[in-house]
Amino acid sequence: MACRLSDIAQQVGVDVSTVSLVLNNKPLAQTFKPKTRQRIREVAKELGYQPNAAARALQTKRTGNIGFIISDTVHDVWVNTYFGKQLAGCEQQCRDRGYGLQISRYNLQNIDQFVFPKKVGQRAIDGLVLTGHIASAVLLRFAEFNIPCVSVGDDAEEHLKMAMVSGDVVSGLHEAVTYLAQLGHHRVSRVTHSNFRSQEVCDQVAQQLKQSAQTASCSMTNIHAHGETESQIAINILDQLAAIPAKDRPTALITYDKLCLALITEIERRGLAYPQDLNLISFPNSDLCLYARPALTAIDMDIEQMGSVATKLLIDHLENGKPLDSEQLRMSFPMELIVRDSCLPPQQKQPSPALSAVTPSLGEHS
Amino acid sequence: MACRLSDIAQQVGVDVSTVSLVLNNKPLAQTFKPKTRQRIREVAKELGYQPNAAARALQTKRTGNIGFIISDTVHDVWVNTYFGKQLAGCEQQCRDRGYGLQISRYNLQNIDQFVFPKKVGQRAIDGLVLTGHIASAVLLRFAEFNIPCVSVGDDAEEHLKMAMVSGDVVSGLHEAVTYLAQLGHHRVSRVTHSNFRSQEVCDQVAQQLKQSAQTASCSMTNIHAHGETESQIAINILDQLAAIPAKDRPTALITYDKLCLALITEIERRGLAYPQDLNLISFPNSDLCLYARPALTAIDMDIEQMGSVATKLLIDHLENGKPLDSEQLRMSFPMELIVRDSCLPPQQKQPSPALSAVTPSLGEHS
DNA sequence: TTGTAGGCGTTATCAT
DNA sequence: ATGATAACGCCTACAA
Numbered sequence A, B: 001m002a003c004r005l006s007d008i009a010q011q012v013g014v015d016v017s018t019v020s021l022v023l024n025n026k027p028l029a030q031t032f033k034p035k036t037r038q039r040i041r042e043v044a045k046e047l048g049y050q051p052n053a054a055a056r057a058l059q060t061k062r063t064g065n066i067g068f069i070i071s072d073t074v075h076d077v078w079v080n081t082y083f084g085k086q087l088a089g090c091e092q093q094c095r096d097r098g099y100g101l102q103i104s105r106y107n108l109q110n111i112d113q114f115v116f117p118k119k120v121g122q123r124a125i126d127g128l129v130l131t132g133h134i135a136s137a138v139l140l141r142f143a144e145f146n147i148p149c150v151s152v153g154d155d156a157e158e159h160l161k162m163a164m165v166s167g168d169v170v171s172g173l174h175e176a177v178t179y180l181a182q183l184g185h186h187r188v189s190r191v192t193h194s195n196f197r198s199q200e201v202c203d204q205v206a207q208q209l210k211q212s213a214q215t216a217s218c219s220m221t222n223i224h225a226h227g228e229t230e231s232q233i234a235i236n237i238l239d240q241l242a243a244i245p246a247k248d249r250p251t252a253l254i255t256y257d258k259l260c261l262a263l264i265t266e267i268e269r270r271g272l273a274y275p276q277d278l279n280l281i282s283f284p285n286s287d288l289c290l291y292a293r294p295a296l297t298a299i300d301m302d303i304e305q306m307g308s309v310a311t312k313l314l315i316d317h318l319e320n321g322k323p324l325d326s327e328q329l330r331m332s333f334p335m336e337l338i339v340r341d342s343c344l345p346p347q348q349k350q351p352s353p354a355l356s357a358v359t360p361s362l363g364e365h366s
Numbered sequence C: 001t002t003g004t005a006g007g008c009g010t011t012a013t014c015a016t
Numbered sequence D: 001a002t003g004a005t006a007a008c009g010c011c012t013a014c015a016a
Helices: A005-012 A016-023 A027-031 A034-047 A053-060 A081-097 A136-144 A169-183 A198-211 A230-242 A257-269 A287-291 A303-320 B005-012 B016-023 B027-031 B034-047 B053-060 B081-097 B136-144 B169-183 B198-211 B230-242 B257-269 B287-291 B303-320
Strands: A065-071 A100-106 A127-131 A149-152 A163-167 A187-192 A219-224 A252-255 A279-282 A297-300 A330-333 A336-338 B065-071 B100-106 B127-131 B149-152 B163-167 B187-192 B219-224 B252-255 B279-282 B297-300 B330-333 B336-338
Touching: A005 A016, A005 A034, A016 A027, A016 A034, A053 B053, A065 A081, A065 A303, A081 A100, A081 A127, A081 A303, A081 B081, A081 B100, A100 B081, A127 A136, A127 A303, A149 A303, A163 A169, A163 A303, A169 A187, A169 A198, A169 A252, A169 A279, A169 A297, A169 A336, A187 A198, A198 A219, A230 A257, A252 A257, A257 A279, A257 A287, A257 B287, A287 B257, A303 A330, B005 B016, B005 B034, B016 B027, B016 B034, B065 B081, B065 B303, B081 B100, B081 B127, B081 B303, B127 B136, B127 B303, B149 B303, B163 B169, B163 B303, B169 B187, B169 B198, B169 B252, B169 B279, B169 B297, B169 B336, B187 B198, B198 B219, B230 B257, B252 B257, B257 B279, B257 B287, B303 B330
Parallel strands: A065 A100, A065 A127, A127 A149, A149 A163, A163 A330, A187 A219, A187 A252, A252 A279, A279 A297, B065 B100, B065 B127, B127 B149, B149 B163, B163 B330, B187 B219, B187 B252, B252 B279, B279 B297
Antiparallel strands: A100 B100, A297 A336, B297 B336
C-alpha cells in the first residue's frame, strides 16, 4: 500500500521525474509519448498511488491545509451552532477544493504568552480562517509568520487591514429596530457578549435611525450580560432590567437564539408573560427560533455561506495570488428580518410594572 | 522568521545534528557539555525556532495530526451539538497532547467510489477518530491504509474488532423505560435515525426489561421517522402515532433534544397538550432540555468526555503502542436519567383519543 | 523524449 | 563530546 513515485517508475520502466511530471500534469509532460503518459497513469491508479503529503509539502512549501481557528474567549466553541455553521461552510469549501482543514483554538486570555496553535508555527498550514473575537495583538503574531488570514465576522478590536467576511450587522439591527419602532416601541436593547464592536455598532445603528425619520423615536442601547450558562445570563439580564425604572426600561431585546429561549423560561418562571412583558428578537436566526412559543422573530443571515466565502477568498489567494489585504477587503452579507410572533405593540397603559415586582430569585434554575 | 536547524547550528558554531539532538531531548544529548546545550536552547528561543512539520514528518513518518471524520449520512454535522461535543473533547485532548486536528466528512452514499478524505491517503494523518454511522466497507478501506482508528459511539453496521468509546445505551434506555413503567406507562417508543444498531438495542433493552420483574409490563419499540427538518420529522411522527389504534399507541417517546422541542411545538399546534398527551424523554440530555416547558426529563451522558477518551486511546496507541484492536476494546460510559417534568402517569380513562382526532396537517410549519 | 542531480529540513547512524 | 553523511519522497532545472 505504501506506494511511491519510484514504485511506479520502476514498474513502468521510466524515471521518477517522468512520473512526477506526468502525474502533476506539468506542461513539460505534454512532450512525452501519449503511450508513456497513459501507462504511467494506469499503473498509478492500479497501485493506488497517493503523493506523500510531507514530502510534497517539504518541496513545494505548500501543505494543502488551511486552519480554522477561534479564540477561546468563546465558550463552547465547537458546540455553538453559530460557529458550527461557519465551520460547515469552511469545511465544504475545503473539501471541494481538495484542501485539508485543521481546527484549533487559541488562548488569548493572557496575550503575552498566549498559546499559539502549534501547527501554524510549524508551517503545517497555508492559510488561516479566523473567527470569534479578533484581537490585534494576536493578529500581529500571525503576521510574523507571514500566513494569509481571512476572518469571518468583523468582531475585531480595531479596524484591521485584513479580509473580513461578515454580515451587515448594522443594517440588520436597523431593520429590526425599525420594525419594533413601527410596532410602537421606543426603547430596545441588544444583549452583547463581545467587548469589541458592540458600542460602535450600537452608535452606527442609532445614527442610521436618526436618518430614517419615521423611527427617530426609538433608541437602541447595549446590555452587557454576565453568567456561565444561558440560564444564569437570563437571570442576570432580567435582574438588570428590573433595576431600571419602568419608563426607561427597554421593551424589546435582541439577542441570540439560546439566550432568547432561556429568557422566555426565566420570564415565565418569574410569573411574567412572554411576549407581553418583553419582546424578543433572535439574532441571528436559527431553527431554535421555531421552538419558542410564540416563535421568535429573527434576523437571518447565511452564516454557512459566510464561512464558505471566507475560505474561498483564502484559497483563491493561495492559488492565484488574489490580494487579500491590499484595499481593506470586506464582504458584507445582507441580513433579513424574518417576522414571526415574538413582538407585539408594547402595553401602553401598564408599562410592565410586573418586571420590577419580582422576587429576585437567583440560582435555582433546574 | 523562517528559522532552520542550520541557522541555530551556524550561530552557535556546532553541527545541525547536535542541535537536533539537543532540541529533541534525546538521551544522546546528555553527553554534550551542559554549556553547549544551554547555548543551543537559548539561540533557539531567541530565533523563535519552530521545527518544520513537513520535514520532520518526512523523516519520522509521524505527522502529529489526528483526523476526526464523520460520515455525511449525518445531516448538519458541524452544527449538530451531539457531534460538536465529541469534537470539543477530541480537540481539547489533541491540544493538550500537542497534536493537530484535521476534520473531514466522508461520503458513503455510494460506497464503491466514495470520496475518501484526501489527507488520509496522503499519510498526512497518524490516526483517526471515527464517528457517526460506521459502515464496514468504509472501515475496510481505512484498514488498507493501515491507519489506527477509534470510534466514538458504537453505531456500527456489525460488531467490529475495533476500539469504540460509547455510552451504555442499553442501560440508559433501560433506566428510562423502567422509570416510565413505574409511572404506569406500558408502551414507549424510541425514535431512531440510524439503520444500524437500533433494532438490536431495542431487543437488548426488551430482554433486560424482562429480567427486571417489576417492569415486565412495559414494552419498547422503534419508530423510524422521515423528514428533512425536525419540524417535518415531528409531523411525520405524530402522523404515525395517530395511525396507531389508541390502545396500542405508545404513551411516551424517547428521542433527541431538538426533535423533542419540535414535537412539543407540533403537539400544541394540533391542539393537543404536552406532556399530558405524549410524554417525552430526551436522549441525550442537553441544555435545550431546560427550554421546554415543562423541562424535559433526559438521559444524560458525558459526550465530550467520550470524544476526549477516544482521542486519548488513539494517541496513547500512537505513542506507546497500546493495543487498539487486540481484544475488541470497548469503553462504555454510564448514563444517568435526569428526571425533570416531561413525564406523567398516563391518562388511564381516555387514552389520548385526541391524537387520532386531528386534521392531518402537513407542510405549513413556518 | 527522457534521465540526472541537487535540494527541501529533519532525524539517525555512523565516525571521530 | 561532537561532526559527517545518508536517508525520507518529491519536485525541478538542466543535461542528454
